[in-house]
Every structure is written in C-alpha cells, then in structure tokens.
Amino acid sequence: MRTPGEFEQRRELLREALTRERVDALVVVAPANVRYLSGFTGSNGALLITGDRELLFTDSRYKTQAAGETGCDVKITKGSLMDVAIKWAQRLKVARVGFERNRISYERHQELRKGRGTIRLKSLTGVVEGLRLVKSPVEIATIRAAVVLNSEALEQSLKRWKPGTTEIDLAAEIEFRMRRLGADGPSFETIVASGERSALPHARPTVGEIQRNQLLLIDMGATVAGYASDMTRTFAVGSLNAKAKRIYRAVWESQLAAVDAIRPGVTANAVDQAARRVLRQSGFDKLFIHSTGHGLGLEIHESPRVGKKVPQELEAGMVITVEPGVYVEGFGGVRIEDTVVVTPTSHEVLTPTSKELRAL
Ligand code: GLY
Numbered sequence: 001m002r003t004p005g006e007f008e009q010r011r012e013l014l015r016e017a018l019t020r021e022r023v024d025a026l027v028v029v030a031p032a033n034v035r036y037l038s039g040f041t042g043s044n045g046a047l048l049i050t051g052d053r054e055l056l057f058t059d060s061r062y063k064t065q066a067a068g069e070t071g072c073d074v075k076i077t078k079g080s081l082m083d084v085a086i087k088w089a090q091r092l093k094v095a096r097v098g099f100e101r102n103r104i105s106y107e108r109h110q111e112l113r114k115g116r117g118t119i120r121l122k123s124l125t126g127v128v129e130g131l132r133l134v135k136s137p138v139e140i141a142t143i144r145a146a147v148v149l150n151s152e153a154l155e156q157s158l159k160r161w162k163p164g165t166t167e168i169d170l171a172a173e174i175e176f177r178m179r180r181l182g183a184d185g186p187s188f189e190t191i192v193a194s195g196e197r198s199a200l201p202h203a204r205p206t207v208g209e210i211q212r213n214q215l216l217l218i219d220m221g222a223t224v225a226g227y228a229s230d231m232t233r234t235f236a237v238g239s240l241n242a243k244a245k246r247i248y249r250a251v252w253e254s255q256l257a258a259v260d261a262i263r264p265g266v267t268a269n270a271v272d273q274a275a276r277r278v279l280r281q282s283g284f285d286k287l288f289i290h291s292t293g294h295g296l297g298l299e300i301h302e303s304p305r306v307g308k309k310v311p312q313e314l315e316a317g318m319v320i321t322v323e324p325g326v327y328v329e330g331f332g333g334v335r336i337e338d339t340v341v342v343t344p345t346s347h348e349v350l351t352p353t354s355k356e357l358r359a360l
Pocket residue numbers: 188219220230294323337
C-alpha cells in the first residue's frame with residue numbers, strides 16, 4: 001500500500017516540526033515511528049533525519065529487506081544503533097540533535113546525558129506521534145482493510161463455534177482465520193471471555209468451555225500491512241437473563257451516543273462524556289472503569305486517548321475506537337467496540353459487524 005512520495009512527504013513535515021522544536025536533526029528509535037518515516041518494517045532500526053539527509057541504521061539480518069523497503073540511505077552496523085546514529089550526526093556536523101525521550105529506557109537516557117562531544121542533545125517527546133495523529137487517505141484505506149478483514153475473521157470463526165469449544169480454541173480459531181485472510185497477525189492478544197470472566201476487561205482466554213446462557217465477550221484485532229484494527233462484540237450464548245439484556249442495551253446506547261458525538265472540533269473528553277452520560281441514566285456509569293477509546297494506526301494504542309480530561313480536539317483523518325463497557329464482578333460484562341474515522345464534517349464507523357445482540 002505504498003504510494004510514491006508518502007514517506008518523503010512525512011519526512012518533510014517532520015523537518016518542519018524539528019525546526020519548531022529548535023533541533024537540526026532527530027534520532028528515531030521507536031519501531032512504529034521508524035516505519036512511519038522510512039517504510040522499514042524490521043525490529044531493529046534507527047533513523048537519523050537531518051535537514052538534508054535520511055539515514056537508516058540496522059543490522060546485517062536486515063540488509064536485503066531494508067534496501068527493498070526504504071528510500072533512506074541504509075547503513076548496516078553493529079551494536080547500539082542510537083550510538084551509531086549520534087556518531088553520524090557528529091560526522092555530518094549537526095549541532096542540535098533531538099531524541100525520543102518517551103521511547104528510550106532510563107538507562108539509555110543516563111548514558112546520553114554523559115554528553116556527545118560537540119553535539120547538543122535535546123530530549124523531545126511525541127514529535128513523530130504528533131504527525132501520526134491524522135491519517136492520510138492511504139493509511140485510512142489500510143486501516144479499513146484491517147477492520148474489514150477482522151470482521152470477516154470473526155464471522156468465519158463463529159461458523160465453527162460449537163458447544164464445548166474452549167475460550168482458547170475460539171481465540172486460536174480467530175487468529176488462524178486472520179492469518180488465512182491475509183493479516184500480518186493479531187494486533188493484540190485476542191480476548192475471549194465467557195460468563196463471569198467477561199467482567200474482566202482484559203481477560204486472557206482459558207481452557208474453560210464457553211458456557212451456555214451466559215455472555216461471551218470477544219475483543220479482537222488484526223494487523224494488515226502494519227495497521228491495526230480493534231473490535232469488541234459481546235454475544236448471548238443461548239439466552240440471557242433480564243439483567244444481562246439490560247446491561248447490553250445500556251452499553252449499546254452508550255456506544256451509539258459516543259459515536260454520534262464524533263466530529264471535527266469536538267474534544268476527546270466530550271466523546272468520553274457522551275458515553276458516560278448514557279450509562280449514568282441507567283445507573284451503570286460506576287461500572288464503566290476505563291476510557292471510552294483510543295487512537296489506532298501503526299500501533300494498537302495511539303493518541304488521542306478518548307478519556308476524561310483529554311482536551312485534544314478531534315480532526316478529520318483521526319481514527320479512534322469507541323468502546324464503552326460495563327463490568328459486574330461475579331456476573332459478567334459487556335463491551336461494544338468499533339473503529340471510527342473522523343471525516344471533514346462528521347464520522348464514519350468502519351466496523352461492518354452488527355451491534356444487535358446476537359445469540360450463538
Ligand atoms: N483490545 C484492546 C483495546 O480494546 O483497547
């Protein structure tokens with residue numbers, strides 16, 4: 001899904017950001033940021049972006065791959081890529097070099113503080129992540145493909161569901177279907193949580209059988225060409241009691257209200273509040289114990305977080321999840337999650353899977 005010029009454009013926007021940050025170059029180490037700026041998908045890479053050079057450092061395992069994936073000047077090296085990148089900055093007579101303080105360890109930071117000859121290092125945070133907030137049409141198309149594939153993997157997996165299936169069996173089937181449909185893999189560990197375990201927002205699937213007449217929560221995401229999708233659906237296995245149905249309806253209405261609030265200029269906090277307001281009406285708001293959603297893209301959790309006190313205004317091209325949930329310990333939980341893109345005047349829900357309560 002690479003368009004000529006996409007990476008070059010990103011690097012030009014980065015250079016403008018670096019001027020605003022008063023540095024002459026940036027050393028990029030976070031894999032998602034390296035990929036965003038260079039196209040390189042390997043696990044070990046660092047980029048040095050100066051005013052007129054773009055160098056990608058990696059090790060010998062990635063020699064052929066790097067040359068094929070990036071238009072940057074590839075340097076195969078050994079040891080700490082960050083050290084090598086900084087040495088190159090010295091060689092190129094760059095005076096002020098920024099580094100990603102939100103992406104390196106404390107130990108690394110201590111080492112950097114020892115100084116680097118004539119180079120002045122400046123700690124920066126979120127510079128590349130800031131560029132990644134608003135997705136390009138190519139990125140949105142890729143996320144859409146990931147979302148559609150994810151929904152298809154769910155449908156295929158549910159066709160193979162039968163009584164006696166364990167949570168782990170179903171999670172494995174889902175991840176197998178994703179791969180068969182062309183995903184890079186799951187974007188996070190698939191959650192399949194039956195009965196009381198659905199009250200754990202991030203449950204790990206167990207060897208326990210999926211129980212009848214209980215809730216079943218599935219939270220799954222596929223990565224396609226590097227981009228994540230994320231969806232949660234909660235099902236009725238057999239029939240549900242009145243309380244479970246009431247919770248389901250409340251979460252569904254809350255999710256719809258939050259989605260409805262999405263448009264450019266609205267704050268992430270306002271979207272979060274829209275979800276909570278509806279749950280307050282049914283008395284379930286105290287059981288909604290996490291944020292309403294998050295941005296996603298090259299990483300499963302990106303800015304903006306859609307939570308309380310997040311003043312970030314939404315802009316066209318941002319892609320976020322909307323995923324309110326209600327969790328009753330010892331009983332069960334319901335979460336409904338879609339991936340949504342902010343459009344110039346409103347929003348579009350990318351997730352095609354129905355939100356009607358479905359009985360399996
Ligand atoms: N599956 C992780 C999340 O929904 O954020």
